[in-house]
Amino acid sequence: MIMKNIFILLSLFISFIERIYWDIVNEFNKYSDKSNLDIIVELNLFSTSNSTNLINDYGSNLDFLFKKRSSKYDIIFYDNIYAHRFGSHLLNLAEVIPKEHIEMYDSKILKETCSYKDKLVGFPISIGYSVLYSNILYLNKYNKAIPETWDELIETGKFILDEERKLNNNDLFGFGGLYRNNEMGLCRIYEFIYSYRDSINSPFPELTSQSSVNALEMINSIKRELSTALETLKKIENITKIHYISFMLNDTYIGFIYTIMIIGFIIFMLFSLIFLFIEKFKYYYTFLPEDFWILTIIGIIIILSTIYIETGKRNLKKCYLNLIFLFHGFSLTKIPIFYKLICNFPEENKIREWISEHKYIFLFIFIFIDITLLILLIIPSYKIKKIEISDGENFEICNIENKISISIIAINLLIKILILLAILILIYIEWNREDSYYDIRFIVSAIYTDFLIIIISFIIFFLNIENYKISYILYSSLCLLYSLCNYICIYGIRIMLAIMKKDNDRSLFIKKVNQYFINSSIKNSKTYNTESDNIRLNLKTKNEKKSNNSSKSSSKNINTKSQCENSNNACNNCSNEIIPSVNSGSNNRKMSTISNLLVLKLSDYHSSKFLVFKNNSISSNSNDSTYINYKYIRKYIVINSIIAITLNSVAFTYYEDNQIYTLIVNKFNKYSKEKNLNITLKLNLLTLTNSSGYITDYGEMLETVLKKKKPKYDLFFYDYIYSQKFGQYLLDLEEWIPKKHIDLYNEKILKDT
Secondary structure (H helix, E strand, O other): OEOOOEEEEEEEOOOOOOOOHHHHHHHHHHHHHHHOOOOOEEEEOOOOOOOOOOOHHHHHHHHHHOOOOOOOOOOOOHHHHHHHHHHOOOOOOOOOOHHHHHHHOOHHHHHHHHOOOOOOOOOOOOOOOOOOOOHHHHHHHHHOOOOOOOOHHHHHHHHHHHHHHHOOOOOOOOOOOOOOHHHHHHHHHHHHHHHHOOOHHHOOOOOOOOOHHHHHHOOOOOHHHOOHHHHHHHHHHHHOEEOOOOOOOOOHHHHHHHHHHHHHHHHOOOOOOOOHHHHHHHHHHOOOHHHHHHHHHHHHHHHHHHHOOOOOOOOHHHHHHHHHHHHHHHHHHHHHHHHHHOOOOOOOOOHHHHHHOOOHHHHHHHHHHHHHOOOOOOOOOOEEEEOOOOOOEEEEEEEOHHHHHHHHHHHHHHHHHHHHHHHHHHHOOOOOOHHHHHHHHHHHHHHHHHHHHHHHHHHHHHHOOOOHHHHHHHHHHHHHHHHHHHHHHHHHHHHHHHOOOOOOOHHHHHHHHHHHHHHHHHHHHHHHHHHHHHHHHHHHHHHHHHHHOOOOHHOOOOEEEEOOOOOOOOOOOOOEEEEEEEOOOOOOHHHHHHHHHHHHHHHHHHHOEEEEEEEOOOOOOOOOOOOOOOOOOEEEEEEOOOOOEEEEEEOOOOOOOOOOOOHHHHHHHHHHOOOOOEEEEEEEEOOOOOOOOOOOHHHHHHOOOOOOOHOOEEEEEEOOHHHHHHHHHHHHHHOOOOOOHHOOHHHHHHHHH
């Protein structure tokens, strides 16, 4: 018979006393029929008479149904010991049941047996009581009264057992507590603990309270078991408690040890920033600007701090905060290095120029990407997932099931990996750059460590570790490894080198660069003609082959591309490239050729040496190139090409038609062209007609440029009245210019002006 508007509610329970459940179901169905509720309850009763399941298997079955979110059953009967285990899966009945109905029950019983985290997850349908039976025959035989306390039970039981064993009665037990390894055994233990509450009106003792410990100690005494109360108590606690690492000593030493380590390392890292401002150490920290060094250390500290976030009870706020710290910590650690390597790229281009002049915008771009992706994760992404371990310690993890959120995190992770790969490529290009020779080698060690940590993290993720202590130790150790390796390789090792080094590093550096420049100039002067001859010979050979083979295969022609400036001598200042010609219809060969050229270009960069002079004067901590005659002095040999250098100079004059700066610049450029120096001097002449400034304004402009340490100009023309004012920003030319050249000038004039 089919009836409309009928809800079929199925309930499940396993019971050794079946009648009470049948009575409840039958009474409800009668009431429903009489009241026309159109609701029928069907009882699915599993018992020892119709099922092989034991009572402990019932708990496992419920656990399976809850995890699958099965809708097979609507009402579930369960023992109150499962309230904490299954409470997260059950409705809060206080939100769906009328208050007056709830008040029909004893509030004390509801609170102690039917509550989970301030939720009402059930109603009591029956209350069971345990009683202690005494063997009156033996009590009367030895004139003993019925025990009223556990101590009296031990005393009476021990006396009777000893007396009976004298009579060879070894089959007598002093106490049978039904402490089985199943649900019934747990019920007996709970009852025993309840008997140890402070008073008859006291609530159920906390499992970790001294009352519970005393109760378990008494059970051990009664049962003559070798196991300690704490071990037994721990097994009970594991069923209901969510375990986590705490930094308090009363829980575990793991969290406390890591917390002390984190605090110690953070204090040390922050304190070490003081070396940026100590004269002896400044030479070792010229790779990055001071503010970027500080941001790098802050990034390392942020990632180190995620270990602290992992301690304590898990919640959604910690899940999001952990992700924020990891992403931003990485950006602050690696983007400053990425910025510097781009600025050191051997060829000038608009991208490099823009980035070098807008370092904060460049950094903010990556921070903005992190913030944007994290904002998208505000959509409910994280959920606290409970990991239940059979016969182990349950714990919780941050879990993401939303596919969009997983994709967002994957995109951000991919960006981080691409940044690391880009850094490695730039390191390869600049591997032999002399002014950052050791910096690059320190950094590459940190990058390799980062990749190793990423690989290990993926392995750990897929291992699905089910021990919260091991999981915490592995995560914390990886964060610690990342932070320490990056700190040591990027920053800390410089402190060690400065302490170990006793020489004056500034003077040694300047002398080394000066000697290198002299050697490079001599070598380049000697080899220039030879290189030019090789270029011409190469061009001639290729053109001859082209002439001879043009009728055979047009796809194998060799084109010579040459761009030269005006010169009486062929190609004094020119750039020559030998580029294979590719048939436009052969896309595969074209891509292969482009790829080969790219590899060749990278190899050329990698095997070449670049030398950039830095201002190591007392007042300068700038990371930029300094204001000397040569902005870049390069020993840079590329196949069939010679690099030209352009230097910028600046001057001011009242009378544009009556000034010497243009004459000086033109004479130098003519000399450079005749001697094949490949150096062009460009004059930026400020006058009353092309600027609104006077000589005093020019002085203020120079002061602004010098203080900001911008590499806009390489050579300054200035009035001698500014020698004292600007002297602190300028190089000591005696350390750079040959003495015989300085001797050409009047010594008194040099000294006075």
